Structure formats: structure tokens, C-alpha cells
Amino acid sequence: MPAQPRFYNNHNGVDDYHVPPVPGSPSRASAAKLAQLPAPVLERIFALVCPHTMDSTYETQEQSSLEDACMLCDLRDISYCLLVCKRWRAAGLKVMYRSIRIEAVHYCDREALLADRRKHKTFFDHNGEPEDTSRQRLKLLCRTLREDPARLGPHVEYFKLPYMLRESCQADLARTIAVLPNLRYVDLPEALYHDENSYITLRMEVEARCTNLRKMTYMHGSERSLERVATGHVFRNLEVLELRNLQVDPTVILHALAALDSLRALKIVDTSSITDDVISHQSDMLPAFPALEELILEETPGITAHGLQGYLSRYDTSQALRVLNLSATGVTPWTLQQVLGSAPRLKRLTLSYVAAKPLPLAAGTPQVPPLGSVSLQTFHYEITTAANASPYSNILPSYYNYLSGSLLMGGLPNLRALYVRDADFPDTLAGLPRPAPKFARDAYKRPGSSGSQRSTGLSSNISYNSLGSPAFPGSGFPNGFQQPQLTGQMTGASTNPFGDPRPPSKPFAAQGHNPRFSTNNPFAAFAGPNGPSGLPKTLEVFTKGSDELTWGMVKVEPDKKYDTSAGDGMGNRPPSSYGLDSSAFGWNARAGARKSVFMGNGAGGFLAIPDNGRGRRGSAPDTGGSEEWPRPKSADMRERRASKMDLWR
Structure with missing residues (x-):
């Protein structure tokens, strides 16, 4: 028997025999190849570990959530990857902080166990009051970003929060936004869009720090803030703009839209000042309505098919429009073809x-x-x-x-x-x-009399095909009668009057003609x-x-x-x-x-x-097998009683 190669064990200082590696198991060669991967490949791998970091939409946290993933567990996994080495940390930080989501709960079995641990139990109060986890996560994120704003802050481009958190924690939200210079989208409280006085500090922080913001909304009460956009001093890089229930002069809207060179999508809701004359005017004194990729009009009865046709008569607008949404407008179904004929790229x-x-x-x-x-x-x-x-x-x-x-x-x-x-x-x-x-x-089918059957010469058990026309099998005709032809002389009197109520086929059904295109249509x-x-x-x-x-x-x-x-x-x-x-x-x-x-x-x-x-x-x-990427079970998950806990006790 040949001698096996010897291996020096550094842990205990004793020589030991080297066992040949199992095929497919990690080895030093595979680790060396992994260490040589370029940074873009590592970033792609980390993006697969935590998929929600690739969310690049301008949608709220509720609308952009994943249905088959636990975002908090994915975030924990990518944080473990950052602890491997400095090279992995440099590549993983760009991915982990690119799109930040704050979730209130785990969307997995782990939430049952953690919810019980978060309760502040006492001797007299066994159930306890659970802490607000989303608020604590926002505070920890704010502390982490403000401790190293030069390295971590520029990586953040999308920041999404739950509805109740962004409505109640405006102070922590303002402190976090202050160190995010490259922010493109953030979930803001709805009262800020109305310019309420209690949110003036947060609005000033957003206008001063978030110069790269790409989506903004202006609702009733924020007409003065929209005038600042028309001057070109704030939000010059907006791509998406929503105007809802504004009482403002249409010239202000035209100047504000003209100041946004990167505008691609516009939504106008319940704004009576927007009419056909505004979107299709040919005056040289006012800026033209911009060319858009997506235009959504809701509750704007002043917009008709004639106005949209005039707007799309320009070459730049007709070639740019891809999405059009018309709800409660002056456009009717019988005038819709005027719009379709003017939008060749829709x-x-x-x-x-x-x-x-x-x-x-x-x-x-x-x-x-x-x-x-x-x-x-x-x-x-x-x-x-x-x-x-x-x-x-x-x-x-x-x-x-x-x-x-x-x-x-x-x-x-x-x-x-x-x-x-x-x-x-x-x-x-x-x-x-x-x-x-x-x-x-x-309904109950009344059997026909024998006299009626003898008068027609047909049996009462006539079946109908999928188109509603009668099918006459050869064995269904007594006395050797042949299958009748489907002609116009065949009426309902030839069948059982108390049988199937469906009418017989029309004369043009046998010729393949569509009955809905008859002379009555x-x-x-x-x-x-x-x-x-x-x-x-x-x-x-x-x-x-x-x-x-x-x-x-x-x-x-x-x-x-x-x-x-x-x-x-x-x-x-x-x-x-x-x-x-x-x-x-x-x-x-x-x-x-x-x-x-x-x-x-x-x-x-x-x-x-x-x-x-x-x-x-x-x-x-019930997938019929194990998951494609099974999640490792921690030691805490061995307690199966955690899945049976009542979260509402």
C-alpha cells in the first residue's frame, strides 16, 4: 500500500494524514478562483443574494415589495458576505446601500420567535408590549449613515419606508436624508405634498439636500412650491411629476414643465385648469407642452380627443408617447380612434x-x-x-x-x-x-308528448355543439331518417318545445359567417x-x-x-x-x-x-421538493413551537 501524503495541521501542531477531497467540495483552488473574481461579478452575485437592492422603480414601499422573499433575511445574508474579507466588503457595500428598504416584520417563520423576544415582559405583565421595530431600524440606519457619510451616503439612491413610519418619524427621516446627496427616490409623508406647516422643515431639507431627486408630487395647497419649480431653482432633474387637485394658473404649470428638461412621465388628476388649449396651444409667448413617454390624465373633463390630436400633431410628441391613461376625461370610445391614429409609437x-x-x-x-x-x-x-x-x-x-x-x-x-x-x-x-x-x-325539462315527436319525426335527445347548433348523430334518428341539412327552413318547431331552450343554428352558421356581423350589427x-x-x-x-x-x-x-x-x-x-x-x-x-x-x-x-x-x-x-436555494436554519429555529405562537396575544 503506497504511503499517503502527509499534511501539517496548524491547529494542534500534530502531523495528520491528508484525506483526499470529495469531488465537488470547496477546495483551495476554488477559493483562489473566487478571490480573483472582478468587482462587477461580485456585485452581481451579491445582488442575487439580496434581490431587493436592484429595485430601481419610483414606487412606494407597499407597491414595490417582493411576494416570495423575506427582505430582512436577505439583508442579513448579504451582511454576512461583507464580513468575509475587505475586498468583498468594498463590493458589497455598493449593493447593500443602493436601494434601502425598512420592513416592519420578517416574512418568514423567524418573525414568530423574534416577536416574542421583543416583548418587554414583567412579573405582572407576562405578554408585554412589543417595541416598534421599524422605528428602531430607522434610528440605527440614521446613526450608521451619519457616522460615515462620505463612504456610505453616496451609495444610497432609493430609500423606501412603510406608510406609518414615514408619517410619524419626520425628524429621523430628515436627519437621514441630509447625508444622502445622490438620492433619486424617497418615500415622503403625504402631508408634505400639501405644504402643511408642520412639515416645512422636512420639505426644506429635501429641497436643499436632494438635488438629484427624480420624482415629486404636488397636491392641493402646494401651489407656491410649484412656482419655485418654475423658477428652475429646485428639482431640476425630475423625471416623474404628479399634479393632483391644484388650483393654479395654467401658465405656471407650463413654465414648471418647461424647467424640467428630463421630464418623462406626467400625471394630472382633478385639475380643471388643464384643457385642450393648454396642451395643444401654438403660442410663441408660452412654452409648449413637453413631449412625454407616459401621460396619465384622470378627472380632467377639459381634455378631449381633439386636444390630444392637436398635441400629438407635433413630431416630437407623437414619437415619444408610449403610455397613455385616460380616466374620466372628455375622450369617448367613439372618438378614441383620433388619438390612436396620431400616436404611432403607443x-x-x-x-x-x-x-x-x-x-x-x-x-x-x-x-x-x-x-x-x-x-x-x-x-x-x-x-x-x-x-x-x-x-x-x-x-x-x-x-x-x-x-x-x-x-x-x-x-x-x-x-x-x-x-x-x-x-x-x-x-x-x-x-x-x-x-x-x-x-x-x-330548469326542469317538461317531456314532450308522443304526438309532437311523431309530428316532427325526431327524437327528443338532440345534443348541441359548442356553438349552440344542434348535432344530429346517425343513431338518433328513428325509422332510418337521414341527418337533416342546416337550412333556413329549420325552425324551433322541429324540435321539442320543452327541451333545450337554445335556438338552432342560423343559415349563415354553416357557411362560417359570424352572426355578429349580420345586417343587424x-x-x-x-x-x-x-x-x-x-x-x-x-x-x-x-x-x-x-x-x-x-x-x-x-x-x-x-x-x-x-x-x-x-x-x-x-x-x-x-x-x-x-x-x-x-x-x-x-x-x-x-x-x-x-x-x-x-x-x-x-x-x-x-x-x-x-x-x-x-x-x-x-x-x-407545496412545490413537490426542496427550495432551489434553501435557507439555512439557525439554532433558534429548532423550536417548532415558534410557528404556533399567537402574534396577537
Whole structure:
């Protein structure tokens, strides 16, 4: 037996035999290669250890949270990496302090044990009062940053806090902001946007120290602060601006917008001074309305399709606009095509309209063409009825027939996601009849008399296919009768009058003609002599009725009539990259629309089955195996009783 190589053990000074390393285990060679990694590679690795440090959105702490991670545990892991060596510390500090989040609790099993330890128990008060952990974390962060402001302060670009913390700790927030010169976004209390006197110190600190801030909001009461922006002395690098319920002269708004050279997104809410004359004026005495990538208009009835068309008539504005959100404005569904025709680069459009009467008859004439855009990819067509409208007025079908006609004609060829407020819209788009009410579908069927059956020569057990037309099997016809042809002479008298209430197929159903483009449809003139061309590509339709809280998804394919499987492309509700659209949440696009498998509930609706995807880390989801990156269990987690603690006792 050959002699094994000897290894000198430095711990006890005794020679020992060297055991060959196990394949795949860490060795000195792998450690040497790890030490030679460049700083950008180390930063990328540390970013995977703590994902929330890569959050670069201008959204609040509540809207930009991760759903399947514990941010505090990730922060603890990256802090352990910084203790390895000085080289790792230099690379890890840039990542750890780039985007700071202060969380109130752990989103894992560790919170149950820590919550019990934080309680100040006494002999008479066994339960105790837990301390405010988020406030203590803010104080510790403030102390750490102010002790080394030259090294740590410049790394911080995004600072996000919980709602209650930023509303109650303005003093600690002001002291922390004072040492962050490169701050691009910070969660500020809402009262500061109203220029309340109690927050004047914090506002002066933000205007003096945060010269690189990229998002700001001005609400009712802050008109004088907006005038300082018009002078060009504060917030010259703003990219996102929100104006809400301001009572100010429109010339002040135009001068303020002209002073912001980097402005990309603008949101105007309930500001009556903004009209068509403001956004589309051609006067040389006032600065022009800026070219924007994202424009959100809410509760601004002075803005109409004519004004937006005049604004988009400029080359710079038409080429820059990517996102347009119109809610409670003067733009109506039958004038929306004027806007689409003037925005050749538009990717996402949202139209929220409350209809008090059906679509005008002019929409069925050539003067009002169907909707058409070759660049639109996401369309929110959310039409609802007014509260004072009669429930029997039948208002919504006219608006959604206009939309379905535009889709089937191929007017929106690149559309991938459609959001509507009609739960039955996918059925009508796929050519299916609207589901019958439950009393007409599940009611007791009175058997027909033998005389009526003999008079027709057909048996009473006639089945219907998915399109509602009767299917006549060969064995279902007694006396050797052949299968009848689907002609116009076939009426309801030829079937059992007390059987299935669905009508027989129409004469044009056998020829592949869409019944919704018959002469009774006011939009049949758009379809041409050969009828509609159909959907050019697969379309994901997200629906939500008036009594529903979440969005359901149905995929409609051009070759298939109906598909209820959930897809993977464009599935989540697209978030706003600037944090202005309240309908989109989550910077990682995980808090969007619900995508699930649908099953019938026996009453004409669908039951949503939650997917078995991973939940929050530490919640032990049913994944069929271990986690991809399992978190090491500490010694404190051996006590399984911690998961059964009552946090509210």
C-alpha cells in the first residue's frame, strides 16, 4: 500500500494524514478562483443574494415589495458576505446601500420567535408590549449613515419606508436624508405634498439636500412650491411629476414643465385648469407642452380627443408617447380612434369611461372608423355603466361590439393583452353565444308528448355543439331518417318545445359567417364583403365583472374558438415603470393580474384554482421538493413551537 501524503495541521501542531477531497467540495483552488473574481461579478452575485437592492422603480414601499422573499433575511445574508474579507466588503457595500428598504416584520417563520423576544415582559405583565421595530431600524440606519457619510451616503439612491413610519418619524427621516446627496427616490409623508406647516422643515431639507431627486408630487395647497419649480431653482432633474387637485394658473404649470428638461412621465388628476388649449396651444409667448413617454390624465373633463390630436400633431410628441391613461376625461370610445391614429409609437392605452347611454349610431357609419393601431400591445378598455342607469338599459353590449368588431377586422394586429369589464366578452369574441341564465339552463325539462315527436319525426335527445347548433348523430334518428341539412327552413318547431331552450343554428352558421356581423350589427359595414378576418394572433383577455374583485384570464387564439389555459406571455398586469399608474403594482411584475386554470362551477361561471407556485420564502409551499436555494436554519429555529405562537396575544 503506497504511503499517503502527509499534511501539517496548524491547529494542534500534530502531523495528520491528508484525506483526499470529495469531488465537488470547496477546495483551495476554488477559493483562489473566487478571490480573483472582478468587482462587477461580485456585485452581481451579491445582488442575487439580496434581490431587493436592484429595485430601481419610483414606487412606494407597499407597491414595490417582493411576494416570495423575506427582505430582512436577505439583508442579513448579504451582511454576512461583507464580513468575509475587505475586498468583498468594498463590493458589497455598493449593493447593500443602493436601494434601502425598512420592513416592519420578517416574512418568514423567524418573525414568530423574534416577536416574542421583543416583548418587554414583567412579573405582572407576562405578554408585554412589543417595541416598534421599524422605528428602531430607522434610528440605527440614521446613526450608521451619519457616522460615515462620505463612504456610505453616496451609495444610497432609493430609500423606501412603510406608510406609518414615514408619517410619524419626520425628524429621523430628515436627519437621514441630509447625508444622502445622490438620492433619486424617497418615500415622503403625504402631508408634505400639501405644504402643511408642520412639515416645512422636512420639505426644506429635501429641497436643499436632494438635488438629484427624480420624482415629486404636488397636491392641493402646494401651489407656491410649484412656482419655485418654475423658477428652475429646485428639482431640476425630475423625471416623474404628479399634479393632483391644484388650483393654479395654467401658465405656471407650463413654465414648471418647461424647467424640467428630463421630464418623462406626467400625471394630472382633478385639475380643471388643464384643457385642450393648454396642451395643444401654438403660442410663441408660452412654452409648449413637453413631449412625454407616459401621460396619465384622470378627472380632467377639459381634455378631449381633439386636444390630444392637436398635441400629438407635433413630431416630437407623437414619437415619444408610449403610455397613455385616460380616466374620466372628455375622450369617448367613439372618438378614441383620433388619438390612436396620431400616436404611432403607443404601446399601452387605458380608457376608463362611465357610459350613461348606448353607443351613438354614428359609430356604425364610415365617419367613425373602427379602432386601429399597429403599435398597441396592451389595451385597458374598461367601460362601466353609470350608477343612475337602468339595469334594463342594455348599455354595455354596444360598446363591446364596437371593440370586438375592431379586433376581428385586424385593426389591432400586435395586441397581446386586453382588459375589459365584461365577464362574457371572451365568449362573444370567440364566436360563442352568451351563457343563458341559470333558470333557462338548469330548469326542469317538461317531456314532450308522443304526438309532437311523431309530428316532427325526431327524437327528443338532440345534443348541441359548442356553438349552440344542434348535432344530429346517425343513431338518433328513428325509422332510418337521414341527418337533416342546416337550412333556413329549420325552425324551433322541429324540435321539442320543452327541451333545450337554445335556438338552432342560423343559415349563415354553416357557411362560417359570424352572426355578429349580420345586417343587424351596425358595424357590419366595416367587415367588408368577405366578413371579418379574425384575430391575427393569440390574445389574452383579462375580464372582471361588476361584482368581482380580481381579474380572470382567458386566452383566445386565432385558430381555436375557445381556450381557457393560462399563458406565459404578457400575462401579468404590466406595471408602470414610473409608479404613476395605480392599477399596476409590483416592480417585479409579480403582483399583476391573476392567471389560473378555470373550471366550471355548474352555474355558468368559473372557479379559480390557485396555482401551486412558490409562496413567500419560509411559508413552506407545496412545490413537490426542496427550495432551489434553501435557507439555512439557525439554532433558534429548532423550536417548532415558534410557528404556533399567537402574534396577537
